[in-house]
Amino acid sequence: MKKKQVSLKDIANEVGVSIATVSYVLSDRKDSRVSQAMAKKIKEVAKTLNYQPNKIAQSLKSGKTNTIGLIVADISNPFFANIARIIEDEATNLNYTVIFGSSDEKAEKSLHLIDFLSSRQVDGFIIVPSEGSDNQIIQLKQQNIPLVLIDRYFPNISTNYVVIDNFEASSKVIKELIVSGYERIGMIAYSNPLFHMRERIRGYKETIQNHFDNRVSSNLVEIDFNDSENQIRTGIDSLLARENPIEAIFFATNTLAILGLKYIDELSLRVPNDIAIVSFDEGEAFDFYYCPLTHIRQPLDEIGKKAVQVLTQQIAQPDIGEKQICLEADLIKGKSSLKL
Amino acid sequence: MKKKQVSLKDIANEVGVSIATVSYVLSDRKDSRVSQAMAKKIKEVAKTLNYQPNKIAQSLKSGKTNTIGLIVADISNPFFANIARIIEDEATNLNYTVIFGSSDEKAEKSLHLIDFLSSRQVDGFIIVPSEGSDNQIIQLKQQNIPLVLIDRYFPNISTNYVVIDNFEASSKVIKELIVSGYERIGMIAYSNPLFHMRERIRGYKETIQNHFDNRVSSNLVEIDFNDSENQIRTGIDSLLARENPIEAIFFATNTLAILGLKYIDELSLRVPNDIAIVSFDEGEAFDFYYCPLTHIRQPLDEIGKKAVQVLTQQIAQPDIGEKQICLEADLIKGKSSLKL
DNA sequence: AATATATGCTTAATCGTTTAAACAAAAAAA
DNA sequence: TTTTTTTGTTTAAACGATTAAGCATATATT
Numbered sequence: 001m002k003k004k005q006v007s008l009k010d011i012a013n014e015v016g017v018s019i020a021t022v023s024y025v026l027s028d029r030k031d032s033r034v035s036q037a038m039a040k041k042i043k044e045v046a047k048t049l050n051y052q053p054n055k056i057a058q059s060l061k062s063g064k065t066n067t068i069g070l071i072v073a074d075i076s077n078p079f080f081a082n083i084a085r086i087i088e089d090e091a092t093n094l095n096y097t098v099i100f101g102s103s104d105e106k107a108e109k110s111l112h113l114i115d116f117l118s119s120r121q122v123d124g125f126i127i128v129p130s131e132g133s134d135n136q137i138i139q140l141k142q143q144n145i146p147l148v149l150i151d152r153y154f155p156n157i158s159t160n161y162v163v164i165d166n167f168e169a170s171s172k173v174i175k176e177l178i179v180s181g182y183e184r185i186g187m188i189a190y191s192n193p194l195f196h197m198r199e200r201i202r203g204y205k206e207t208i209q210n211h212f213d214n215r216v217s218s219n220l221v222e223i224d225f226n227d228s229e230n231q232i233r234t235g236i237d238s239l240l241a242r243e244n245p246i247e248a249i250f251f252a253t254n255t256l257a258i259l260g261l262k263y264i265d266e267l268s269l270r271v272p273n274d275i276a277i278v279s280f281d282e283g284e285a286f287d288f289y290y291c292p293l294t295h296i297r298q299p300l301d302e303i304g305k306k307a308v309q310v311l312t313q314q315i316a317q318p319d320i321g322e323k324q325i326c327l328e329a330d331l332i333k334g335k336s337s338l339k340l
Numbered sequence: 341m342k343k344k345q346v347s348l349k350d351i352a353n354e355v356g357v358s359i360a361t362v363s364y365v366l367s368d369r370k371d372s373r374v375s376q377a378m379a380k381k382i383k384e385v386a387k388t389l390n391y392q393p394n395k396i397a398q399s400l401k402s403g404k405t406n407t408i409g410l411i412v413a414d415i416s417n418p419f420f421a422n423i424a425r426i427i428e429d430e431a432t433n434l435n436y437t438v439i440f441g442s443s444d445e446k447a448e449k450s451l452h453l454i455d456f457l458s459s460r461q462v463d464g465f466i467i468v469p470s471e472g473s474d475n476q477i478i479q480l481k482q483q484n485i486p487l488v489l490i491d492r493y494f495p496n497i498s499t500n501y502v503v504i505d506n507f508e509a510s511s512k513v514i515k516e517l518i519v520s521g522y523e524r525i526g527m528i529a530y531s532n533p534l535f536h537m538r539e540r541i542r543g544y545k546e547t548i549q550n551h552f553d554n555r556v557s558s559n560l561v562e563i564d565f566n567d568s569e570n571q572i573r574t575g576i577d578s579l580l581a582r583e584n585p586i587e588a589i590f591f592a593t594n595t596l597a598i599l600g601l602k603y604i605d606e607l608s609l610r611v612p613n614d615i616a617i618v619s620f621d622e623g624e625a626f627d628f629y630y631c632p633l634t635h636i637r638q639p640l641d642e643i644g645k646k647a648v649q650v651l652t653q654q655i656a657q658p659d660i661g662e663k664q665i666c667l668e669a670d671l672i673k674g675k676s677s678l679k680l
Numbered sequence: 681a682a683t684a685t686a687t688g689c690t691t692a693a694t695c696g697t698t699t700a701a702a703c704a705a706a707a708a709a710a
Numbered sequence: 711t712t713t714t715t716t717t718g719t720t721t722a723a724a725c726g727a728t729t730a731a732g733c734a735t736a737t738a739t740t
Contacts, residue, residue: 005461007726018690023728033687052459056399057726060695065396075425078624085415092441097460099437101428119392120437121345261628284418288601289628347696358720363698373717397696400725 006049069117070100073128079281086304107132124311146314148307152196162307162325169329170203181339182248186239189252191222232259248276254283277336292334346389409457410440413468426644447472464651486654488647492536502647502665509669510543521679522588526579529592531562572599588616594623617676632674
């Protein structure tokens with residue numbers, strides 16, 4: 001009793017012509033030689049039968065699915081969730097579908113996702129690579145599957161990527177804190193070997209070093225991603241317990257900032273009176289935080305759109321060169337970095 | 341120079357057998373009569389060539405894509421974003437892929453999405469229906485395409501659905517406020533004719549009526565979804581300007597609560613001292629709100645999982661009866677509904 | 681009038697997989 | 711030994727679309 005979808009065959013039978021003729025008409029080829037009258041009739045029948053081309057069949061024939069595989073590191077992070085939405089929208093504009101998954105920062109999951117998406121014949125990938133996924137990226141490259149990395153990349157693997165200048169962004173943050181009058185500035189980051197994190201840390205360290213000429217030392221705490229809730233507490237404790245307790249904390253991501261601020265609230269410390277705060281990236285949670293946060297705002301829109309554009313260009317034209325795009329992030333000044 | 345994906349043909353050539361033999365081996369059919377030795381060899385070659393079955397071809401043959409189309413009303417709403425994630429996870433567990441889109445509460449967009457997903461041959465739909473999409477649902481039913489509605493449903497269309505008892509939830513909220521000592525309770529809702537919203541409003545009105553025996557009147561403000569930012573201000577103003585200003589506001593959704601609280605902050609009103617607040621659903625934004633919010637928590641996990649289960653069961657067994665699941669929501673008591 | 685070109689439509693192959701049916705050779709039953 | 715059954719593999723059709731090539735007619739060019 002299952003009504004099948006109408007196919008070219010159904011239309012062909014109805015009109016009394018061959019499938020090919022119907023196909024020529026409905027795919028609107030300029031070089032087709034079907035008569036006007038026949039074309040009109042076929043189009044009418046197609047409309048009344050409510051014909052929708054079977055994209056699966058089209059894909060099999062063409063070898064293209066018009067589908068992009070998106071792998072983000074952590075979809076529960078609003079930063080990635082937002083970027084996913086932007087990518088989705090831009091892809092839709094360019095007539096692509098997005099299938100996505102979250103690797104949860106695990107190389108193993110990432111590999112599984114790549115296999116999964118590959119078997120569904122995605123035309124290309126946009127990937128936020130996780131730690132240890134280097135070889136997966138190399139594999140994809142060897143298979144000539146178009147891909148664009150975002151947010152992070154591997155400096156020793158030549159790929160398309162769209163990222164921000166994390167060193168520069170970090171540096172901006174520290175300069176702002178210094179200008180505001182802070183000297184003892186701590187940073188809480190992930191102990192993640194990926195380039196973006198190292199750059200953020202390098203921006204912090206070098207800026208402090210350059211500015212204070214080694215007179216003020218840097219205070220970096222690195223945290224294990226999988227035990228962040230505990231380690232952020234001990235981390236903050238340690239920063240505050242130094243002989244010269246730090247006066248400001250720079251959180252390397254929004255997730256760290258959220259956890260950190262919750263603990264700071266628990267400690268009944270006020271921002272910025274007792275401690276200044278700057279965060280990398282935003283979060284809905286900050287909307288109602290009593291003290292508007294100074295933070296780095298990445299050009300999400302641009303990152304997402306550029307990534308899709310670079311990818312679809314490469315899909316259309318595989319021999320086009322690799323594109324490496326590095327954007328600048330803005331520092332949004334709130335009250336959390338003021339010196340009172 | 342483009343390396344194609346390896347196909348059964350490649351393996352067959354390599355081993356020197358027919359494609360069919362390879363297919364029998366790799367699809368692990370118990371009734372196949374291929375010799376052990378041959379099977380072993382084929383599996384080995386498949387592994388060394390890193391064969392991945394082409395799901396597009398499989399789908400074309402089988403008529404099944406193992407893909408679910410998910411249409412939510414508004415992906416920027418964390419409620420729907422969370423449910424989308426849960427659905428995605430559960431679908432993955434059951435070996436399904438999810439392709440989704442957001443209708444942005446527009447019937448037109450919803451129709452477009454349905455067509456789009458249909459042409460990609462999804463096996464079934466999970467839909468948060470938007471206003472005016474009744475006929476789209478009826479259409480899908482007529483085409484015998486399995487579907488499950490969530491969050492809302494049309495009482496006059498018989499479908500699978502997984503929802504909560506909105507009347508009951510709303511009633512719980514009002515009872516809590518009354519027990520806390522509030523009498524003049526306002527509600528801000530959307531002027532949306534969909535069942536879930538009407539039920540929330542009915543729960544509010546009837547509970548007040550029953551409890552106060554018409555001695556206290558209800559104070560409902562309905563807001564246009566597309567102009568909510570303005571209308572919520574005038575709405576709150578009007579509730580506060582009555583001869584007997586209301587003492588508590590019940591927001592019918594989290595988006596309304598966020599907008600409302602921002603305005604209430606602007607007015608320098610304190611919660612719950614100056615005004616009590618209850619919200620339907622949560623939001624990350626409330627994490628840092630100074631006053632923990634009393635709110636309705638829906639069993640997102642259960643809704644999402646049940647929806648996927650009902651759908652996949654129907655896909656596997658189209659003649660199975662329709663399932664209508666109505667769950668209960670919890671009232672989470674914060675401090676925003678206390679009477680000080 | 682004879683040939684060339686244009687027009688309108690059909691045939692058939694193809695994409696990668698599945699699977700019923702056919703077939704040949706080996707093993708079992710007669 | 712002959713017949714039947716089992717075993718191991720191949721052939722070929724199918725899913726729904728695309729598209730080069732083919733084949734009649736009809737029209738245009740000599």
